Amino acid sequence: MGICSSKASKKPNPFALPEELKEEEDLSVPTKSPINGVDHHQNQEPEQKQNSDKKTEDKDEEKGVGKFSTLFPFYSPSPAHSLFSKKSPALSGNSTPRKFFKKPFPPPSPAKHIQALLARRHGTAKTNESNLLPEAGSGLDKSFGFSKNFSSKYELGEAIGRGHFGHTCSAKCKKGELKGKQVAVKVIPKAKMTTVIAIEDVRREVKLLRALTGHKNLVQFYDAFEDQENVYIVMELCEGGELLDKILSRGGKFTEDDGKAVMVQILNVVAFFHLQGVVHRDLKPENFLFATKDENSQLKAIDFGLSDFVKPDERLNDIVGSAYYVAPEVLHRSYSTEADVWSIGVIAYILLCGSRPFWARTESGIFRAVLKADLSFDESPWPSISSEAKDFVKRLLNKDARKRMTAAQALSHPWIRNCTEVKLPLDILIFRVMRSYMRSSALRKAALRALSKTLTVDELFYLKEQFALLEPNKNGCIGLENIKLALTKNSTDAMKESRVHDYLASLNALQYRRMDFEEFSAAAVSVHQLEALDRWEQHARAAYEVFEKDGNRAILIEELASELGLSPSVPVHAVLHDWLRHTDGKLSFLGFVKLLHGVSSRTIPSKAQ
Numbered sequence: 001m002g003i004c005s006s007k008a009s010k011k012p013n014p015f016a017l018p019e020e021l022k023e024e025e026d027l028s029v030p031t032k033s034p035i036n037g038v039d040h041h042q043n044q045e046p047e048q049k050q051n052s053d054k055k056t057e058d059k060d061e062e063k064g065v066g067k068f069s070t071l072f073p074f075y076s077p078s079p080a081h082s083l084f085s086k087k088s089p090a091l092s093g094n095s096t097p098r099k100f101f102k103k104p105f106p107p108p109s110p111a112k113h114i115q116a117l118l119a120r121r122h123g124t125a126k127t128n129e130s131n132l133l134p135e136a137g138s139g140l141d142k143s144f145g146f147s148k149n150f151s152s153k154y155e156l157g158e159a160i161g162r163g164h165f166g167h168t169c170s171a172k173c174k175k176g177e178l179k180g181k182q183v184a185v186k187v188i189p190k191a192k193m194t195t196v197i198a199i200e201d202v203r204r205e206v207k208l209l210r211a212l213t214g215h216k217n218l219v220q221f222y223d224a225f226e227d228q229e230n231v232y233i234v235m236e237l238c239e240g241g242e243l244l245d246k247i248l249s250r251g252g253k254f255t256e257d258d259g260k261a262v263m264v265q266i267l268n269v270v271a272f273f274h275l276q277g278v279v280h281r282d283l284k285p286e287n288f289l290f291a292t293k294d295e296n297s298q299l300k301a302i303d304f305g306l307s308d309f310v311k312p313d314e315r316l317n318d319i320v321g322s323a324y325y326v327a328p329e330v331l332h333r334s335y336s337t338e339a340d341v342w343s344i345g346v347i348a349y350i351l352l353c354g355s356r357p358f359w360a361r362t363e364s365g366i367f368r369a370v371l372k373a374d375l376s377f378d379e380s381p382w383p384s385i386s387s388e389a390k391d392f393v394k395r396l397l398n399k400d401a402r403k404r405m406t407a408a409q410a411l412s413h414p415w416i417r418n419c420t421e422v423k424l425p426l427d428i429l430i431f432r433v434m435r436s437y438m439r440s441s442a443l444r445k446a447a448l449r450a451l452s453k454t455l456t457v458d459e460l461f462y463l464k465e466q467f468a469l470l471e472p473n474k475n476g477c478i479g480l481e482n483i484k485l486a487l488t489k490n491s492t493d494a495m496k497e498s499r500v501h502d503y504l505a506s507l508n509a510l511q512y513r514r515m516d517f518e519e520f521s522a523a524a525v526s527v528h529q530l531e532a533l534d535r536w537e538q539h540a541r542a543a544y545e546v547f548e549k550d551g552n553r554a555i556l557i558e559e560l561a562s563e564l565g566l567s568p569s570v571p572v573h574a575v576l577h578d579w580l581r582h583t584d585g586k587l588s589f590l591g592f593v594k595l596l597h598g599v600s601s602r603t604i605p606s607k608a609q
């Protein structure tokens, strides 16, 4: 587990960290620091840090959490926790601290944001980009256009939570529709917004909350206000505390069944974000709250402070998030929604075993582990955890983003599907893969058709559900209208921003014809994801046999090169030599697999896919 089991890379180091991520800072928790060992605010200015630590300490002592903290030296409970829970959760946990020390890594604690991100946000990054730096004087435009009458509408109550960027209070609504209702208010001081980026982040946080509405696992946004000092984000009050607190209160981990119940909710809401073209970028147990103190309370995603809109074919490049949860491709500065799924994988791993999968004492050590370390399920309690659960985690934590399951696919994974009645959400991936199919040559389509004929029940389950969500007509066919309708049904304002609808133009060919399930499964099957399976080789061989019967044909090297989008500068004969069978000029197995992948922007220099 962790870096101990990492394999040394043989090639010229593909895992090298970008320069700005190389700073060494000990992130580990001093074991003799009972209460303020790790907190949410380690990156705050010294004065604020002192204050916030002190606040935590006071509260903890009030609740007798000091005692708890010596048992769990890594953990500093959130203020929300001490407010809502009557007794310290750790005391109700059934694990002994000894058990914790036996673990290879310490149990999870509140995660810090990546230092490079904070440096950019606070304008202390070593950069010449002028928009990152605080403008001379106080020339920053800190007006947001929000209502100004916060205090006439709400009466602020006590602090219930604290993060790096703001603190959250309970409040009572004094008038209007919500009159008498208790709400949560995230208060973000304008004094902390010292760069254009920091201001834009707050603007976007509110924009996203406003746009994304109507999912049961998303905190409900009510309104945003501002005055000279602060921005106030008013939302539904979640009284059940953070998921992190719940994990720790259960002795660091969940049973598989309880873990599943949490996972289903997280995956559902994240699949919803992704369909809307939103990437959260800060998924971690601190950012999921239980709506009530009830055992079966619903989980709600919060904190869109680092979230962004992303078009279906866009890649983001800013390094954002919290170190323990950050995906490898984020560190490589080219990522999209799959990065959230990685973070969910880290959460799933923690839920099931109580430790973080990628742990080190320093931030750069964590990054190296994220990039290099193999997942291992050798340590306790993994040997007693079901193989389906391990497969589930493995497929979320695939370092190759293209091979990672999507959130919607994860909901159809046997570990989840076999026990829980889950209604699958529409998966944005389907449209990406279909687009590539629509643009493919007849030969590639034939190869995909052969592949789709070899899919197993598990793989077909997901495709059948996706097809059903597109509501085929009486003849069992879909066209462009079905896709448009399905998207419109699921659309929020966020979808407009992320231009998901524009993307449909690329499926225009469907306007004039229909697709039955057989063709859909060829169009929507993701080769990269099948490739991640242990049985991929057998799978591909079986598909090749089908292709041999009704798809393979003799093809000239030049024709194949153009089919694959190889630029004329590529020495095609040398590259494609093994892709054709010398006896009859038809595709070899290798050629067939290459064709399945289609044009790859990684290996082929010209023509985007």
Ligand SMILES: Nc1ncnc2c1ncn2[C@@H]1O[C@H](COP(=O)(O)OP(=O)(O)OP(=O)(O)O)[C@@H](O)[C@H]1O
Pocket: 040, 078, 080, 160, 161, 162, 163, 164, 165, 166, 167, 168, 184, 186, 219, 235, 236, 237, 238, 239, 242, 286, 287, 289, 302, 303, 304, 305
């Ligand atoms: N709707 C809510 N109901 C109850 N508590 C909340 C709510 N929203 C936030 N909190 C509490 O306040 C804390 C901080 O909120 P939030 O995560 O939005 O702030 P932040 O400054 O962006 O945090 P971070 O440091 O993770 O970026 C949460 O972890 C949670 O404990």
Ligand SMILES: [Ca+2]
Pocket: 163, 286, 287, 303
């Ligand atoms: Ca947070």
Ligand SMILES: [Ca+2]
Pocket: 163, 165, 282, 303, 304, 305, 306
């Ligand atoms: Ca945040």
